[in-house]
Amino acid sequence: MSDEFLVVPDPDDPMLSRPVSGVDQDGKPVEINVVHERPLTLFLNGQEIVTMMTIGDHPEMMAVGYLLNQNMLRADDTVTGIDYDEDLELVVVRTQRETDYEEKLKKKTRTSGCAQGTVFGDVMESFASISLNRDARLKTSWLYALMKKINTAPSLYLKAGAIHGCVLCHEDRPLVYMEDVGRHNAVDKIAGYMFLEKMSPHDKIFYTTGRLTSEMIIKCVQMQIPILISRSGFTAWGVDLARDAGLTLIGRARGKRFVVLAGEDRIEFDADMSQVAEEDRRHRRKATEMDSA
Template identity: 30%
Template sequence: MPDKKTTRLPIIKINGNISQNDPDLVVRETPLTIFLNGAEFVTLVCSPANLYELALGFLCSEGILQHKKDLKKVALEEEKGIIQIETAKPVIEEEYFMRRYITSCCGKGRSSFYFINDARGTKTVTGNISISIKEIKNLIMELETRAKIFQTTGGTHGAGLCTPKEMLLFFEDIGRHNAVDKLFGRSFLDELQLEDKIIVFSGRVSSEILIKVAKIGIPIIISRSAPTDLAVKIATELGITVIGFARGDRMNIYTHTNRVKI
């Protein structure tokens, strides 16, 4: 049934030589504009749910919020697609927010493009955690089971925050970055420790996703999809275990295999 995350639209379905009018459930998409300390900061295109978590998680992954004491006030105007966030201290100037520059990755001489804010707060992840092949398979099965919107629309990505034994949080969104940010936002609000946690993910592990994970300090990311070469390079240097193509009995372990009990 439709809810605020989905809508039913009239479509024509084609199956071979047969066509028929048959309404279909389609995932909803909406803009959310973040105003930071009274100034328009950024607009995210997202699924219209868990908007508090999305906005706060986005600011966490950008290094603007690090501790709950950094947050002064949040006011969501859902009908207008606006969220007002006030921080306890001044933050990075907006003019620098999306500026690109070239830097040497992790001091090892590799030149890579980053947003200027990506260079802030990124450090080697040293979380002491391990996971077995069986536990990886169980977490991927849980990810698939919880992805209810994807099951009915095929239009979302899912992300779960886990221990090796269980999934603690799960969110879906039309954007894979958004799904991860919603995890971060809820973890921020609940003041969860993340150094011993795992992210299980449905989407491609790009360099942007990897950097988000590094900033938060999570040591393992498991995905049903592929990583990019730059994500693997960064993960190698920052101490993050990347597991991709985790489907059924198959998976690829790309980096820091010492955390996987084989």
């Protein structure tokens, strides 16, 4: 495991995955690793907010991040306690400020990628007031280095699949790598980590395996991270929101390729593309050989 990461997935944690027996395409017995999902009910100061399905690591960070990304916790709030009860599958966040989100909880929005939330209304209001750091930079050499480090780090994705990952990065260094069955849980864990560790978002880069839907853009902008990279594709509204917010939006980042649909002025095209292409070809050949084996 690279010492570049501050937080990495623990694929060997037996709480997160387990081997399951089945048969393959030839009818032969196989055993594969499968991730767990379990409910976690979140309370804020005595009020039940939501039940989330999660792999279950970092419940405190996920709870805080969820509340932040739903505008139920403010950047200047003082968190006086976070109690996680594994047996009861619940987590309680307590704040100095008294809170009551009864009205907000009545308004339900099912968003496209995942999650239930109040994406309209107050979240969109705060979205419009955020200015992202114009001076943040992304060198393409960093982007290729990040993807290589992230793709080769031990992860539940490599062990069991069926999981999304998000990584908070600085320049060419991946810092915080979170995974979850719901990609928005992984985002929320990173938001919670940044809040609890008082980490600045303004010089950071956010990498996700998930698609660049409206909700992903909104969360990234709310977290005030100026650059968002995904191995997956875009939606039209996501692109519109990124352009409105001045977010640098990069999608379809696989191998040597990527596409920038917003904020390209933050990008420095410094990578040696002939070297990148050669490495990409070598990687593809190896993958094809392994798949055909």
